[in-house]
Amino acid sequence: PALEKYVDPLPTPLTAIADTSVYPGADYYDITMRAGSWRFHRDLGPATVWGYWATNPHRPHRPIGMGYLGPTLEVTRDHPTVVKWRNHLPTTHLFQFVIDDIRGGNAQLTPTPPPPYKSEVPFPPDVNVWNVVHQHGGYTPPQSDGMPKQSYSPDGIHAESYSTLDPDRVKPNEAIYAYTNHDQSCQLWYHDHGMGMTSLNVYAGLAGLYTIRDPADDRLGLPSGEFEVPLILQDKTFNSDGTLAYTMTLQEGEDTPVVNGKAYPFLAVEPRRYRFRILNASNERFWRLRFETPRDVLPQPTLPFWLIGTDGGLRTPLRMLNFLISPAERYDLIVDFSQMPMGTSITLTNYHAPVHYPGMPGQGPEISEIMQFQVTKPLSGGGDESTPPEKLDLPAVTPFEPSPKMKRREWVVYQHQLFGTMTFNAVPFDAPSQDFVTTGTGEVWEYINPNHDAHPMHVHLINFQVLNRQPIDAAGYQEQYEKWIDGGRKAQDLPVLEDFITGPPIPPDPDEAVSLKDTFKSYPETVTRIVVPDFTPPTDLIASIPGSGAELPATYIHHCHLLEHEDDDLMRPWTIVQAAN
Ligand code: C2O
CATH class of the missing domain: 2.60.40.420 (Cupredoxins -  blue copper proteins)
Known part of the structure; x- marks a missing residue:
């Protein structure tokens, strides 16, 4: 029977309480991922869900959370946050049948194509649950970014790039991350980014809000x-x-x-x-x-x-x-x-x-x-x-104007014809970074989408603006792209984007024009161009966080935010390198 509508009041996630005594100059939170119980509707029985719980520094036995999702972190611009993320989830997944299916490769739930297209990162046989927390949209050192290969399991098994601040203060199933909060006031969020199982983990409930406040906004008179x-x-x-x-x-x-x-x-x-x-x-x-x-x-x-x-x-x-x-x-x-x-x-x-x-x-x-x-x-x-x-006297966003000298970088949304697996540029996520951006320079990234579907694309670390879109001859592009793959990827076979453009540039939608974005819609049969004005990380700010590591090169990722696509395998690393002087 259909659920009765509008009988449950809207819950509001509680706000976590910072402990300012642990890391002088930073707000510290202690947050645990665990299984709990939650009713999604008055007439639905309790469901096992996963969520985040924040330790209340004043009442350690009364953690802050509701079982599903996580408490909101309210932070102040440019005032760093340090979080210990503890993994106390069960060692069997809430959706274990999907993990078993991927592992068994029976292609029922997840097609598992052969190399070089079989690309999702395999998890070891003894790992059913793998988690890491990504603060989505913030200016974060790579060691604290929470990318898939930084995952760790409830029983303390680490993926290859696991990292933590203050290794002496963590158990194997914990990691301490630091966030610069070097952003404008904005609504960020945090969510699970576990290797190969982000879709399952977020669906189980692992997401929460991360709100950056700027005291200077108080003069605006926004509803609060x-x-x-x-x-x-x-x-x-x-x-x-x-x-x-x-x-x-x-x-x-x-x-x-x-x-x-x-x-x-x-x-x-x-x-x-x-x-x-x-x-x-x-x-x-x-x-x-x-x-x-x-x-x-x-x-x-x-x-x-x-x-x-x-x-x-x-x-x-x-x-x-x-x-x-x-x-x-x-x-x-x-x-x-x-x-x-x-x-x-x-x-x-x-x-x-x-x-x-x-x-x-x-x-x-x-x-x-x-x-x-x-x-x-x-x-x-x-x-x-x-x-x-x-x-409202809101600060106008500076338009990001591309300069003619800016490097253009193409990201082709390639869907394997037989297996359906998706990759950028027909390269699996697991292959080493091939894309190097230089400090002090900006770039135009062109997302070439010859599919029939839109994809939300997210770039870690930076804000960008949507520059424009152009329709492409999708079938023609795809055909030439496959020739390039089948012919051994020779440069002369690679489709030249200009040859497949079928119409004039379309300006950004009004709601994305002159706006700061970290996720945009890559429309079907379209190239969407975004501008990143500068890849220079604020190393002094990052370096002010103890042990955060501000060294270059620094590798981040970008990916499709359809969670099943990022798991399989529309995600690639990219690397910031120091400009030669
Ligand atoms: Cu919202 Cu890489 O993620």
């Missing part, structure tokens, strides 16, 4: 406190007893929207402006979101709202009616309920966005309604004193 609400969007499939089913590759069951861990929740609101910080933490689902009002309330069926920030920080406000959000993107919105009569319910809906955008074989059923905002609370505190969005 209880009027600033994070919305973590996910989709889940439930077994009839309320436990989680992992069906990304099985195509059965029904997909249910979950916000902050509850299916179809409601939020009681006052007739005033709210700031919603939306994160798409789905494994694969794109959402096209809008705020629908009852017919008799507004002349138009949806409530207009203002976009005030993207992945990397605030931007010039933009009035919008709907937007497409891909996995890992964040949208910072002001929604004004002040004109809504008491008792009005506004429904957050998903409009024409199938599981994958714009569609992919085996997509799940459409989700149309997600959650409801019910104007049932009287206006408190003498009224709304937040700044109207059209009057």
Whole structure:
């Protein structure tokens, strides 16, 4: 039977409490990954889930968490954070049947193509659960970045690049990471990045919010406190007893929207402006979101709202009616309920966005309604004193202009024709870095996507801007690309992008133009160009963190944020090297 909608109040993740006594000059947190129990809906039984729990420095026996997801880390710009991430998960996976399938290579759930395309990093036979925490979108030294090869298991088995600060203070199933917080105020998040099993681990619940605050923002007059609400969007499939089913590759069951861990929740609101910080933490689902009002309330069926920030920080406000959000993107919105009569319910809906955008074989059923905002609370505190969005004095983002001298780097989204495995440039993730960027220089990265699907692409470490897109002759490109592979990868066979361009450059979408991004949509049959203005890490800032290691070369990664794609195997390293002087 269908779940009753809007009967569970929206939960808000609790905020972790820092201990300032452990590392002078830094906020310290002690966070444990463990299995727990969580009800996704009033009428669903408890489900075993995975989540993060933060030690409360004042009450060590009352950790902060809710079982599912993790507590929010609230940090201050340029004030470093140090976290001990403890792995106390079970040694058998919540979705062990998928691990067994990959290991058995029976190609039922995950196609396992032969070399050189069989590329996902194998995990040792005694490792069923492998975890590492990545702070998504921040300026982080590589030793603390939480890339897949830095994974460690609950029983203390380390992947090849495991690293930790202060090795003397950790057990084998722990790692201490440091974050510079050298970013603008922005909504980051942290999530599992376990080698080959990120999709399973995040689906089990391993994700949380990481909010960077800038005290200088206080003058802006943005809705704050209880009027600033994070919305973590996910989709889940439930077994009839309320436990989680992992069906990304099985195509059965029904997909249910979950916000902050509850299916179809409601939020009681006052007739005033709210700031919603939306994160798409789905494994694969794109959402096209809008705020629908009852017919008799507004002349138009949806409530207009203002976009005030993207992945990397605030931007010039933009009035919008709907937007497409891909996995890992964040949208910072002001929604004004002040004109809504008491008792009005506004429904957050998903409009024409199938599981994958714009569609992919085996997509799940459409989700149309997600959650409801019910104007049932009287206006408190003498009224709304937040700044109207059209009057917000937000710092303008500097456009990243590519200079003609900038190096262009091509990343081809290549899908193996027989096995379906995806790679960048037909090179497996496991192969050593071949891409070297130089400090003090910027580059234009061209993501050539000859597929029929959109992919959300995420680059670790840096912020970029979307420069433009151009349609390509996808079939022609793919054919020439396969000739290049089959012919032994000779330079003269490599398709020349310009020869396959079929139309003029298309400017970035209004919601991504002149915005700081760490994840963008690589549209199908399109080349999408992004500009990175400078790859120089702030080594002095990183070096100020004890033992963080600010040495170059430093290797990071970029990947598709469809989690099943990054596991298999649309992910590559890239390396920052020191410029010769
Ligand atoms: Cu949000 Cu490499 O990840």
